[in-house]
Amino acid sequence: xxGRLAGKVALITGAASGMGRATAExxxxxxxxxxVTDFNAVLGASxxxxxxxxxxxxxxxxxxxxxxxxxxxxxSAAAAVFGGLDILINCAGIIGVDKxxxxxxxxxxxxxxxxxxxxVFFATKHTVPHLIERGGGxxxxxxxxxxxxxxxxxxxYHVAKGAVTMQTRQDAASYGRYNIRVNSVxxxxxxxxxxxxxxxxxxxxxxxxxxxxxxxxxxxxxxxPIDVAYGVLYLASDEASWVTGVNLPMDGGxxxx
Numbered sequence: 338x339x340g341r342l343a344g345k346v347a348l349i350t351g352a353a354s355g356m357g358r359a360t361a362e363x364x365x366x367x368x369x370x371x372x373v374t375d376f377n378a379v380l381g382a383s384x385x386x387x388x389x390x391x392x393x394x395x396x397x398x399x400x401x402x403x404x405x406x407x408x409x410x411x412x413s414a415a416a417a418v419f420g421g422l423d424i425l426i427n428c429a430g431i432i433g434v435d436k437x438x439x440x441x442x443x444x445x446x447x448x449x450x451x452x453x454x455x456x457v458f459f460a461t462k463h464t465v466p467h468l469i470e471r472g473g474g475x476x477x478x479x480x481x482x483x484x485x486x487x488x489x490x491x492x493x494y495h496v497a498k499g500a501v502t503m504q505t506r507q508d509a510a511s512y513g514r515y516n517i518r519v520n521s522v523x524x525x526x527x528x529x530x531x532x533x534x535x536x537x538x539x540x541x542x543x544x545x546x547x548x549x550x551x552x553x554x555x556x557x558x559x560x561x562p563i564d565v566a567y568g569v570l571y572l573a574s575d576e577a578s579w580v581t582g583v584n585l586p587m588d589g590g591x592x593x594x
Contacts, residue, residue: 339368340366340367340368340369341367341570341574341576342367342368342369342424342570342573342574343367343368343369344368345368345369345370345423345424345573346369346370346371346372346415346416346419346420346421346422346423346424347364347369347370347371347372347423347424347425347426347573348371348374348411348412348415348422348424348425348426348460348464349361349371349372349373349374349426349428350374350375350400350402350426350428350456350460351374351375351402351427351428351429351479352371352373352374352375352381352426352428353373353375353376353377353380353381353383353384354375354377354529354530355527355529355530355531355562356428356479356524356527356529356565356566356569357375357428357429358384358562359561359562359563359565359566360426360428360562360565360566360569360570361373361384361388361395362384362387362391362393362566363563363566363567363569364424364426364570364573365388365393365394365395366391366393367570367574369394369424370394370395370419371385371388371394371395371396372395372396372398372411372415372418372419372422373388373395373396373397373398374397374398374399374400374411374415374429375397375399375429376399376401376402376429378397378399381397381398381399382397384397385397396415396418396419398414399411402429402452402455402456402457402459402460403451403452403455403456404459405455405459405462405463408456408459408460408463409459409463412460412463412464412467413463416467421467421470421471422464422467422468422471422474423468423471423474423475424474424475424476424477424573425460425461425464425468425474425475425476425477426476426477426479426569426573427456427460427461427476427477427478427479427501428479429452429456430452430456430479431448431449431452431494432491432494432531433445433448433449433453433493433494433497434449434491434493435490435491436492436493437489437492438492441492441493445493446493449493449494449497450493450497450500453494453497453498453500453501454497454500454501454504457478457501457504458504461476461504461508461519464476465512465515465517468512468515468517469515469517472516473515473517473518474517474518475517475518475519475572475573475574475577476508476518476520477519477520477521477569477572478501478504478520478521478522479501479521479522479524480498480501480502480505480521480523480584481494481495481498481523481524481525482523482524482525482586482588482591482592483495483498483499484498484499484500484501484502484521484523484584485502485523485584485586485592486592498523501521502521502523502584505519505521505582505584506582506584509581509582509583510582513581518572518577518578518580518581519582520572520577520580520581520582520584520585521583521584521585522565522569522572522585522587523584523585523586523587523588524560524565524586524587525550525554525560525586525587525588525589525591525592526550526551526559526560527559527560527561527562527564527565528559528560528561528562529562532559547559551589553591553594554588554589554590554591554594555589555590555591555593555594556589556590557589558589559589560587560588560589564587565587568585568587572585
């Protein structure tokens with residue numbers, strides 16, 4: 338198979354739905370062999386099955402990114418089955434509670450950070466040795482525009498994404514010597530299944546929700562998962578061989594204004 342990722346092996350966390358699924362499907366279409374991983378076994382297995390049915394190469398592993406033993410086991414198994422790893426996509430995440438700092442409980446804070454921050458840490462920790470063995474590779478983390486700027490909502494999530502933004506820069510600085518590139522995508526609101534559910538309950542439905550959420554954007558529409566997946570594809574591919582330490586806003590111009 339030819340394509341922009343021909344011959345590459347990619348492990349994607351949070352690949353059962355939304356931007357993770359779009360990325361997995363796009364990577365497979367571009368020639369990558371994809372280790373589809375997610376906490377949701379039913380949806381994750383269906384993604385891998387759909388990729389194979391479409392002529393791609395994929396296999397599903399159930400993985401809980403908040404548990405290091407789970408991550409270590411799956412990364413090791415995927416590398417063994419596929420003969421190594423070239424790409425890690427850290428997409429798994431949850432949004433957590435919508436509370437300001439003084440109202441957040443320790444349990445709420447820890448539950449969010451266990452997935453959104455420790456998940457990136459664990460997956461990177463256990464994948465890097467395989468990338469070093471391969472002679473290099475690419476890691477793309479999913480952060481957010483709220484890993485770059487603040488607002489008055491979802492404080493734990495935004496602080497966590499700030500950590501992911503900094504982890505990206507730190508790991509880019511650390512692993513360049515091994516020809517490992519580390520970048521992040523930092524989207525604004527994207528029309529994932531989660532957001533579709535929120536929009537459906539918004540007064541006026543999706544059109545009103547989209548108008549409200551894109552009021553500060555130059556391009557006045559919500560992102561689609563494929564919009565972000567193409568940015569991830571570029572950063573993961575050899576086309577970006579001189580690009581590392583970048584936090585790429587994919588936000589319809591939100592942070593430009």
